[in-house]
Amino acid sequence: MKFDLALYLVTDSTGLEEEDFLSRIEAACRGGITLLQLREKERSGGAYLHLARRVKKISDGYRIPLLIDDRVDIALAVDAAGVHIGQEDLPVAVARKLLGSNKIVGATAKTVEQALAAREQGADYLGVGAIYPTTTKVKTVLTRVETLADIVHEAQLPVTAIGGLNAENCDILAGSGFSGIAVVSAIMKASDPESAARILRNKVRVLLGE
């Protein structure tokens, strides 16, 4: 399945009312995100599925592919475009086997070794970071942009940069070979998520030389 990593919104519903959460996602879709990931670490299977169904109705309306974090069963149940696999989630090879070759399987990689392992197991893209400290994952380890560039070079897969990125600090990615940025707070916590998405998208276009 084709996908565009330019501006990848990873969601976080923590502390948000469901309707507010959904309206922020819809605003981000209007603002030009190109890919969407539902990431819910605390929800039970039933509540995760409920939310995935509601989010997919929105993203389908904008033809934006929806990926589900970790839970391949929920991705299958809502016919999502694919899954994103973190280092503590189901292995990439297992997700690929369960989903088949027509779905997107993305993987988190912090090192060239992890990137090559993910590629070997069938990953379609890599999420690399955290580039900057992030409030979403407080204990995360930072990844240098030089490592990101090495991963792009070695793994030969499209790479999205993640971790504390916003319109003011993403210049650091210029020339790294990245294919786009993934954000949580920069859109989900913005006072105007649509405008925040639009500004980020334009910024990434410039950095990518589009």
Place this chain on the structure above:
Amino acid sequence: MKFDLALYLVTDSTGLEEEDFLSRIEAACRGGITLLQLREKERSGGAYLHLARRVKKISDGYRIPLLIDDRVDIALAVDAAGVHIGQEDLPVAVARKLLGSNKIVGATAKTVEQALAAREQGADYLGVGAIYPTTTKVKTVLTRVETLADIVHEAQLPVTAIGGLNAENCDILAGSGFSGIAVVSAIMKASDPESAARILRNKVRVLLGE
């Protein structure tokens, strides 16, 4: 798939070293459990899969069907016999659709309404309880044996009783129409899990009139 609810061990690895956890499960298999459920609410997908693979190696050796709690993707990945679905997990109908008709789908039901809904969605058996207060689920609501008997009568599905049951207190189930008991602590926390399983199995045989 055929299964026998007589003595159903639901696992809880909380506070146990992995090797100790696995050796308790193997002891329970030797002692005569007839069905096994891996229930891990706190593990990440990767760690859950890792444990499921190790547990299945053991249960396969004793030809005891292994069910996975909630995570249909992990059940598919290890080719488990099926899943068990709680009220907060993926819906029974979703699990049935993802697993097909040859796998076991069990469901928790505390009322006749829940039992009929689970049956309608394709459940193969019902777990009914908690019959007694339990340390595994501290906030759980109790279900009376009369309700269990009503569920057996109305839903016409095999029913396992769960919740604080042990060899001393399971006489209460006599004549209810139950098909067996499900236990966590009575085996997992026993000083001799094999012997605990054997005693429970014999007790249930007597209660079932076998």
